Amino acid sequence: MNRDYGAELDALKAQMAELERLVRSMAGAEVKSAEAGTADNRQKELLVQGGGGEAGAMYFSGYYRSGEQTVRCEPQEKASRELLGLNRGKAAKVLAALGHKQRLDLLLELWDEALTGAELVERLNMGTTGQLYHHLKALTGADLLVQEERGGRYTIPSHRRFSILLLLSAMSDLIDTSDYIAMTEARDEAHSYLGASSKEGYDLHQLLWAVVNNSLEEHEAGYCSEVGIYLHDDGSATVADNGRGIPTRLLPQTGQPTVQSILTKMDMFSHSASSFVAPGAEKGIGIAVVNALSHSLSVEIRRDGGIYRQEYRHGIPRSGLMTVGETNDTGTSVTFKPEQELFAGRFDKAKIEARAAELREAYPGLRIRIQ
Structure with a gap:
């Protein structure tokens, strides 16, 4: 009697596959793998199965x-x-x-x-x-x-x-919710970052100066020669520079991109000597504070041959760090819209021009343009 070992092996493989499926089903261990652009190209997915009412x-x-x-x-x-x-x-x-x-x-x-x-x-x-x-x-x-x-x-x-x-x-x-709680508390204690307010609200230019301050630090480090300030019709503003670009690598401690930690950890730059300090304020304004006190914020980074973007609302990420293109340029663009409940009026181009003139005098090698 001749045996078909190939067919027997195929049948055995099919039985083992079915057995594995049943075990995984019993343990509730169905897992999906997907390309996600992370360091190991894996992304966790939450598997939601239908059920009636509150069952689960x-x-x-x-x-x-x-x-x-x-x-x-x-x-x-x-x-x-x-x-x-x-x-x-x-x-x-x-x-x-x-x-x-x-x-x-x-x-x-x-x-x-x-x-x-x-x-x-x-x-x-x-x-x-x-x-x-x-x-x-x-x-x-x-x-x-x-x-x-x-x-x-x-x-x-x-x-x-x-x-x-x-x-x-x-x-x-x-664990990231601890950062978001701190950002919510910052909105309740805005006076400690922004100083005195008028009846209408705080001076929204303080946020703009804080973002520009990051570009000035890149210039002082020898990596930034141009800064652009763009005022938009919806009341938002963009600060763009040609520095190195905020790092995007994943941090092993959190599994989050470096830029996300920079934009959500309130104490990362707020107490440093390089943070922007508003007149009469108790604490310095870092980029995470700007994020916390803004209705919305988006960051676009150009570095390592790629273009990366992430969106925030009230300081909380609305997306992961997305790869949206390729480029040989470097730099960072931050677009933010101040929270209307906290800040008065709109950006004043004349005030920004005056501040830009002071910066040009202090940093003669830095080109600053306003549009």
Whole structure:
């Protein structure tokens, strides 16, 4: 009897493929891969499946390996109604236990290595053992830490590790919201950045000077010889230069483009000596402050052979960093429209011309044009 090994192998492959599909379906692990122009050309996609009313569920599974220890979580399902119906008081206490920075420091320091209290004090530079043990007591009482014996080393119990990882995973998708909260607070405290206001509102030219200041820094560094200021009919303004262009590479800590961090992290330039300081203001105005106090902002970057663009609304990205063309030029163009609830009137070309004349005198090698 002759056997068709090729046909048998094909049938076996088909069976294995069907088995893999069923396993993935049971675990809720359908994943789509797409070209996204990122460093590894992959983009996470949220798979939304239809359902009636408020029905829905979260599926999760996974494992974590540290040295010889492996923590494995079998596939689980939790209904959305069950999650949304958690005891809110108790849920808040759990988040509060992990939400304290020093407690989170302790958990992450103990993740891969058991340590004594003295070792933790030294590593975290906490100053006093009393301060440390206050947090250790809270974490051990919550069953998030265990001590080997009295005076011994602390470690994270195995049965809690996956839940902590799952919570940190969710936090990684929410971590940029801390920047957006800071930007919202900046609008409430605009006086600290803009100084005194008139009855109509703050002077919107302060934002323009702050954006121009970035181009001046590029000129002082030897990379920018031209700055263009363009006033638009809709009340917005554009500042364009031929500097190096804001960096676009992805930051390993956040997975975000550098330009997004620059435009959303309020403290990145606000306290630096090079930031623009408005008369009577307590804090300097960096480009992130301009973004926070604008109704809309878009940035276009020319560098590394490409043209990149990103849009913002009230400081929050409305798009990822998009590649929109190719060029051998370099530079940055920032277009922003001040928030009308904060600022009075429109840009005054005569005032801008006067400021440009001062800058031309201070920077004779810099060409400044206004349109």
